Each structure stands twice: as structure tokens, then as C-alpha cells.
Amino acid sequence: MALMVGAFYNPQLGAELAAAKGIDHLAMADPPAAHDAHWPTIRERYTLLLHDYLGQLSEPLDERSIERARSLATLYRTPWIAEHFQCLHTEDGRYNINYVFPPLYTDEFLERFVANARALQARLEQPLVMENIPGFFDVKASQLPEPVWLARFFDATEVGFLLDLPHVWLEAHYRGMKPEAWLAQFPLEHVVELHVAGVEEDEDLRGPWIAPTAPSEAMLAFLAHAVTRCPRAKAVTFDAFSPSLTADVLFRSVERIRGAL
Amino acid sequence: MTDRALQDLVLRALADASFRASSAWRQRALADPAKVERFARFLARHFYYERIVHFFKYSGALARVTGRRPEGTLRGAEFEALLPVVVLGSRQTARAVADLVVREVKGGAPVASIPYRDDLLRYEAAMMVAEAGPRVWRENGKGEEGRGTGVPETAEGTVLLDLAYDLPAVLPQLLQPWTEVPQAPPRPVRLLVARSPRGRVAVARTDSAVARVVELADGRRTLEELARAAGLPRNELEATLAGLTDLGAVRFGTGS
Numbered sequence: 001m002a003l004m005v006g007a008f009y010n011p012q013l014g015a016e017l018a019a020a021k022g023i024d025h026l027a028m029a030d031p032p033a034a035h036d037a038h039w040p041t042i043r044e045r046y047t048l049l050l051h052d053y054l055g056q057l058s059e060p061l062d063e064r065s066i067e068r069a070r071s072l073a074t075l076y077r078t079p080w081i082a083e084h085f086q087c088l089h090t091e092d093g094r095y096n097i098n099y100v101f102p103p104l105y106t107d108e109f110l111e112r113f114v115a116n117a118r119a120l121q122a123r124l125e126q127p128l129v130m131e132n133i134p135g136f137f138d139v140k141a142s143q144l145p146e147p148v149w150l151a152r153f154f155d156a157t158e159v160g161f162l163l164d165l166p167h168v169w170l171e172a173h174y175r176g177m178k179p180e181a182w183l184a185q186f187p188l189e190h191v192v193e194l195h196v197a198g199v200e201e202d203e204d205l206r207g208p209w210i211a212p213t214a215p216s217e218a219m220l221a222f223l224a225h226a227v228t229r230c231p232r233a234k235a236v237t238f239d240a241f242s243p244s245l246t247a248d249v250l251f252r253s254v255e256r257i258r259g260a261l
Numbered sequence: 262m263t264d265r266a267l268q269d270l271v272l273r274a275l276a277d278a279s280f281r282a283s284s285a286w287r288q289r290a291l292a293d294p295a296k297v298e299r300f301a302r303f304l305a306r307h308f309y310y311e312r313i314v315h316f317f318k319y320s321g322a323l324a325r326v327t328g329r330r331p332e333g334t335l336r337g338a339e340f341e342a343l344l345p346v347v348v349l350g351s352r353q354t355a356r357a358v359a360d361l362v363v364r365e366v367k368g369g370a371p372v373a374s375i376p377y378r379d380d381l382l383r384y385e386a387a388m389m390v391a392e393a394g395p396r397v398w399r400e401n402g403k404g405e406e407g408r409g410t411g412v413p414e415t416a417e418g419t420v421l422l423d424l425a426y427d428l429p430a431v432l433p434q435l436l437q438p439w440t441e442v443p444q445a446p447p448r449p450v451r452l453l454v455a456r457s458p459r460g461r462v463a464v465a466r467t468d469s470a471v472a473r474v475v476e477l478a479d480g481r482r483t484l485e486e487l488a489r490a491a492g493l494p495r496n497e498l499e500a501t502l503a504g505l506t507d508l509g510a511v512r513f514g515t516g517s
């Protein structure tokens with residue numbers, strides 16, 4: 001089956017996306033704004049993928065969050081629902097870093113994510129997929145390598161894998177490894193969707209990090225390599241969602257991704 | 262200590278600069294301190310970039326007149342100086358960052374064409390500060406968002422803003438294409454800014470009766486006492502409280 005190639009719905013590009021050709025799907029990071037004049041056309045034209053923040057699965061989702069997920073899934077007619085392997089606010093709600101951040105890779109967290117993902121999946125009509133999140137530093141309390149922890153998670157659930165390639169690329173960079181060698185350790189047989197985008201130097205991190213920019217040639221080559229190892233993959237998404245993203249970058253990136261596959 | 266509690270320690274270290282510098286954190290040696298510091302600074306800039314762009318969007322729309330973009334604050338020396346005491350999401354840090362933004366925007370070109378600029382900056386800063394503070398991430402059956410049966414109390418972060426210009430009349434126009442700077446009618450308005458327990462900020466025009474209720478609801482006065490003090494009939498007070506509760510401006514204590 002041919003891979004779908006798409007992008008994120010960036011509302012500032014609504015007019016261009018409503019008329020665009022060559023894009024198979026749009027991932028939805030936010031619900032459509034009430035005043036978005038292009039939304040009806042977007043909904044009619046595209047396969048839409050639910051990729052919102054539903055909640056962190058280190059805790060069970062509450063009824064309100066589950067109902068929100070179900071409602072958005074119905075609105076988008078999404079073929080699958082995405083969440084992240086993240087734990088970004090404290091249990092008491094006092095501290096929140098407002099940015100994707102991985103859990104400790106321990107047995108306790110594995111049990112939490114497995115139980116809470118199963119509970120969420122049981123309430124959804126569509127398959128759940130989970131996205132890997134990059135760590136900028138290792139936490140010594142982690143007990144398992146991330147790929148092993150992910151493999152155990154996917155083996156214990158019927159959840160699919162949303163493989164974010166720049167996340168893998170960045171982790172390999174900061175570990176001093178070849179991206180292909182690091183990627184090979186991940187449970188790629190569970191991959192349903194791949195994300196690809198660019199990376200940029202960040203002054204605070206003093207190194208490359210996720211950015212809503214076009215993928216480099218090296219990243220596209222990494223994508224071409226990765227898809228050959230993901231036999232169940234159905235879609236590749238240009239992972240850029242930002243008010244500063246231009247139509248030119250979005251359309252050229254999708255075209256280049258298609259060319260690389 | 263559970264792994265979940267350890268994760269909370271890591272999150273606190275990333276969010277709270279003073280904790281990150283403390284021996285309580287450093288002695289645990291959970292991660293490379295230099296890398297944690299770099300990532301924390303990255304997070305701080307990201308955290309306040311998102312909030313400044315959102316809450317100061319009207320000043321952003323006026324940047325071609327003022328010559329100052331609100332988010333320019335984040336690359337200034339004063340923001341760098343703030344980083345050692347930042348607590349992501351705290352009201353104190355939100356107030357400090359909002360003050361920096363106001364100074365940054367006021368430091369731009371003269372703005373005779375924007376007579377309501379100071380009101381606008383007060384409004385935007387109030388929104389950003391109101392959004393800060395701990396929030397409820399998931400329901401836990403304790404009725405944080407319900408009306409309860411206890412006594413009403415004005416929620417922390419709720420503010421009343423007295424402005425000389427009718428900002429709500431001009432704000433939508435600022436986000437549309439314009440050539441001449443849209444003008445706000447010069448008439449006094451009183452606005453209520455409040456936040457729901459889940460962090461949704463709302464603004465509403467208000468009158469003196471509603472303002473009195475907000476000022477008097479202290480978590481101790483009963484409904485009867487509040488009605489007497491505010492000079493409102495009981496049914497009118499209850500309707501006012503219902504509206505204020507929906508906005509997040511008032512919560513009912515459980516009495517426990």
C-alpha cells in the first residue's frame with residue numbers, strides 16, 4: 001500500500017491548504033478556531049489525523065479528557081489517534097514545563113503507561129498510536145534504554161507506534177551515534193506513522209533541536225532508510241506546526257518528502 | 262520514593278531555578294547539571310515565548326507602529342538576569358516577565374497614534390499574570406470546578422481593571438488588516454479578568470455591583486452576609502455568583 005504523505009494543519013495557511021494538491025492528509029494539533037473560514041473545506045477535502053494534547057498517560061485520563069478525545073475523533077473522522085510518551089507536569093499540578101518531556105524509563109512508568117493507554121484505547125473507536133519523545137539529557141533513575149522500554153510497551157498493548165524521526169536523529173546526535181544504528185534498536189514493526197522535519201541550532205542548548213523547518217537532505221535520506229524498516233507504516237507527516245511556518249516551506253517539504261520515498 | 266515522585270523532582274528542577282541550584286537537588290546527582298541548566302533555560306524561553314506571543318498579541322499587531330515586538334524581551338539582558346529565579350508558571354515570574362515586556366514595548370517609538378497604549382499593556386499583562394499559578398490537570402472527584410455548597414471566595418489571580426479606553430471595542434480590529442491605527446473609544450470601562458482551575462483565561466465587562474461581590478467574597482462571608490454587604494437581593498447575588506463561577510472568578514469552598 002502506498003504511503004500517505006501529509007503535513008500539519010497550520011491555520012494561517014488555511015487558504016493555501018484548502019486549494020492545495022499533492023497532500024494526502026493533515027494532522028490536527030489544535031481544534032479548528034470558530035472563525036476559521038477554511039475549516040469546512042479542509043474537513044471535506046482531507047484525511048485528518050487527531051494529534052492534539054489529550055493528556056499525559058503517566059496518569060489515567062479523566063472523563064472530560066476522554067470525551068474531548070472522542071469528540072475530536074468524530075469531528076475529524078480520524079483513522080487513528082495520537083498521543084506522546086510524555087510526562088511534563090507534576091502530579092499535584094504545581095509545576096508544568098509546557099513542553100514534551102519523556103518519562104523515566106522504568107518498570108513503574110511502563111506499568112502506568114500500559115495500564116492508562118489500554119484504558120484509553122478501550123474508550124476510543126479508533127486505534128491509538130504513541131509518539132517517542134527526545135531526551136536532551138539522561139536521568140540516572142531510568143532503568144531501561146528507551147527502545148527497550150518502548151518495545152515492552154508496544155508488546156503489552158495493541159497501540160501503534162508514531163515514530164518521530166528527528167527525535168531519534170537528535171538522540172543519536174547527543175549520544176554520538178549514527179542515527180541508523182540508534183534507530184535499529186527501536187521496535188519498528190509497530191510503526192503506523194512517521195514524522196519528519198528539520199532541526200536547527202539552539203543557542204540555549206548549544207546544539208541542534210526540533211524546529212518547524214524544512215528537512216535537510218540527510219534527514220530525508222534517513223527517512224528513506226527508515227520507511228524500508230517499517231513494514232506497517234501508512235503515513236509520513238511533515239511535522240511543522242507554527243504561526244511562522246510559510247506555505248512555501250510546507251509545500252516544498254511535502255514535495256521533497258514524497259520525492260525521497 | 263516512587264519513580265513518579267522522582268519524575269516530579271526532575272520536572273521541578275527544570276521549572277524552578279532556585280530548586281535547581283539547591284543542595285536538595287544537586288545532592289541527588291540525577292543528571293548532568295550543565296545539561297539540565299541548558300535545557301531549563303531553553304524551556305524558560307519557550308514557555309514565556311508562547312505566553313508573550315499569545316497574551317501580548319495586540320501589542321504584537323501594533324509593532325510596525327511602536328517598532329517593538331513584545332517577544333523581543335526574551336533576548337534582552339533583563340530576561341537573562343531573571344533566569345536564576347524563574348519558576349515556570351508561577352504568578353511571581355509571570356508578573357516579572359510581563360513587566361519586562363511592558364518596559365520593552367514602552368521603550369519604542371513615540372506613540373501619539375496609540376493613545377490607549379498604556380491601557381492595552383496593562384490589559385495584556387493582567388491576562389498573562391491571571392493565567393499563571395497551579396492548575397487542575399485532571400478531575401479527581403473533589404469538585405474543583407463545581408459550585409459546591411460552601412461560601413464563595415474570589416479565586417486567586419482574579420483582577421478588576423479600570424481602563425480609560427474601551428479596549429474590547431478595538432481589540433478585534435487590531436488583528437485584522439489595517440492601514441490607520443484602529444482607535445479605542447475614550448470612555449471608562451471596568452473589566453474582570455479571571456482564570457478557570459484548568460487555566461482558561463476569560464475577560465468580561467463588569468459593573469460596580471459585580472465588582473463589589475468580587476471584592477467582598479473572601480471565603481468567610483455567607484451568602485446572606487455577602488448579599489447584605491454588596492447591597493444586592495439574594496436572587497441577584499446568586500445569579501451574579503453563577504456568572505462569576507463560570508468565568509472562574511469565584512469558587513465555593515467545601516467548608517472542610
